Amino acid sequence: MEWSRKDLVSIAELSAEEILTVLDVSATFKEINRREIKKVPTLRGKTVVLLFYEPSTRTRLSFELAAKRLSADTVALSVSGSSFLKGETIMDAAMNVMAMIPDCIVIRYPYAGLPARLARELSCSVINAGDGAHEHPTQALLDLCSMRERFGRLAGLHVAMVGDIAHSRVARSNVYALKKVGARVSVVAPKTLLPQDISTWGVEVWHEFDPVVKDADVLMMLRVQKERMDEQCFPDEREYAHFYGLDRRRVDMMKPGAVIMHPGPVNRGVEITHEAADGSRSIILNQVENGVAVRMALLYLCLGGSADDR
Amino acid sequence: MEWSRKDLVSIAELSAEEILTVLDVSATFKEINRREIKKVPTLRGKTVVLLFYEPSTRTRLSFELAAKRLSADTVALSVSGSSFLKGETIMDAAMNVMAMIPDCIVIRYPYAGLPARLARELSCSVINAGDGAHEHPTQALLDLCSMRERFGRLAGLHVAMVGDIAHSRVARSNVYALKKVGARVSVVAPKTLLPQDISTWGVEVWHEFDPVVKDADVLMMLRVQKERMDEQCFPDEREYAHFYGLDRRRVDMMKPGAVIMHPGPVNRGVEITHEAADGSRSIILNQVENGVAVRMALLYLCLGGSADDR
């Protein structure tokens, strides 16, 4: 298919066909990343600005490597130590960056909606690297990439997301993506960690983990946000681990072939034990590897690299 | 003309001819920045170190993009998290950087005079990215670039700078530059925000804004340093805005063709309103775009790139 988007703001706006196109292109770049010379000239002379208003290492590193391996020039701006804090509005800051004529802005921002607004107002490509509790579309794409790689398909897979669904942009983007490609989605969480409108999401809702463990092809464990404990969303780490953590007992209940995923960073001993995170069912590090390939694919598609350079 | 400087420390040291040469070369690079492939091999194999002892995003980003688009290697060092703070003198730090044989050091420093000293003592190029309240020469050059682009000339233009003249390196560099190229310069400020030696600057001094609004070709609004309010330099933001802010009423008084400039970051509602900053007279974002081109021109000239590579 032809790719016609300059931006990636949300999974919600993508068609199933677009999602599958990203995964197809990613496979090519994954192969390049495993070469000795992991660099192609596709985006030579293009400028990618990484604008991160939340601390992040993994996602920033992944995007930065993706851009560099496509031969783009990158500049990373983090919020700390920045004049962007001198009372300037975020839109002024963004318009300023835009005036320097980058080809792409990768933006992470603590509140929902900014990437969509930038995509509308700026002529360059805008890629959402996470906006508040809204979406984290590249995470969902790398997750689907990792599932399809393992199972050869996405339609009909039973994917269970476990943990803080309410505040997770990872969960939201994954639910959108998985439903579009025909997967069956369960969410497992206490009521305090579910969004109020969960009944409209079109997913199965579980408050107990064990029944789902036995039936899912994929257990996607979400990171516990420890600061939520103060907000009475859940009692303490030990009790959370008991009810919603993935430990050896639950791993032993999993279906043959079923896999464990986690978007990272992992709280070992809380949502997942060492045995589960490091065991043979875990594809957590595949997710990380695919992250670079998926981001290369998106930069390639949105910035309009020529297919000959790929 | 032949360019014979290895450094850019101040506008004070430049001749009118040198200033115009920078502007001429900038025009070439501006055109390159608008190409799809915005990169030339001019400074391939050269090293540019960005040494910023004050927080900055806009200027650092502008220099970094300028260097990368010329194919130079860049390393950015910010003061925070740096061993340069472990009691080492700034000259020791600079000599250490020099020993790694960069071709250019771009330096921002909170006190006046360091770039001049580095330029004298180091064999590499030194470009001043702002030293205390002394000078910010690349800002003045990009400002002149933006004016000449709009008016086709600089001689005879009436440029009014409004606000904190006393503490502004932007004002100081612009006054030097504008007078050299034959512009007429007014400054508009309360006495508390004027330098003591203002009578020696050779500019017209105004305490009221309205008479100047009607006559100037360029209104250059300076950023209010909110920390000055504590120092009894001016009463409060509301009163400042009333006497010295650029609002719709004043915009309507401007001459046909007159433009609004601001070095950024903008304090909306203080020295300038939304209507003025975003209206059709504003060339604020042109300034930002020209900033990259001017810095490319300076790196090109000071580092002695061959004219064939341009």
Next chain:
Amino acid sequence: MEWSRKDLVSIAELSAEEILTVLDVSATFKEINRREIKKVPTLRGKTVVLLFYEPSTRTRLSFELAAKRLSADTVALSVSGSSFLKGETIMDAAMNVMAMIPDCIVIRYPYAGLPARLARELSCSVINAGDGAHEHPTQALLDLCSMRERFGRLAGLHVAMVGDIAHSRVARSNVYALKKVGARVSVVAPKTLLPQDISTWGVEVWHEFDPVVKDADVLMMLRVQKERMDEQCFPDEREYAHFYGLDRRRVDMMKPGAVIMHPGPVNRGVEITHEAADGSRSIILNQVENGVAVRMALLYLCLGGSADDR
């Protein structure tokens, strides 16, 4: 000789022949660094990740320039502002970086032993940029490089290290290296700044500085860690300078041809005076210059660049 290591974790593990190979290769790269075009394509398409869990500028800058001048792509991650702090273990962080398939991780870490563990567990190259009080092998190699450059040999040289031997990874790596290549090593320090096992190091131990000053070919002044003063390791800066500082009187006592070294950053007026640090015997800045060349040599050797590209 053939180089067969993918990692550089410690000087302790290197043979004398390996040390001399690094020095030989460094000489080639030093020459490249002095060219107008200081860049070779040796590591094009390779990725070097700089993972610094301690503040550093000098060492990070040196490695970053070394990698860039070999045409590698670099990404620098500093601990501050990083999600690596969100309760993630260092091994999880490292495995995540590894999953993005870098060719080399340069690691600085406040506790001993991590680089060795990473070298064992990761398939990419690992270079130790300093781990706790254990080793700082690239510093020792650049020190030896600087000595050999000056004296034409290492065997038989008398090298005296002066100061906080107990807590210095620089001292430890230098002692290992110098003994392997046949130098004579003295350490000069009060008992409180000597390690308990100093008698097993095979070095001459001095508590008085003057007798050593007269006899050494190299005086390597170590940086005073001012935080040690609180720990009753030494009384105050003035007394430290009197007993163990290098001042004009002691410089005048040095042998003809003897040189002064310091790993930086320098505490002027404490372990060394201005006259000594900036005088004709000081080769402190040569050390810094050689640092880039030595790190280029190590990246080249460990990442297996082809000799034809050098």
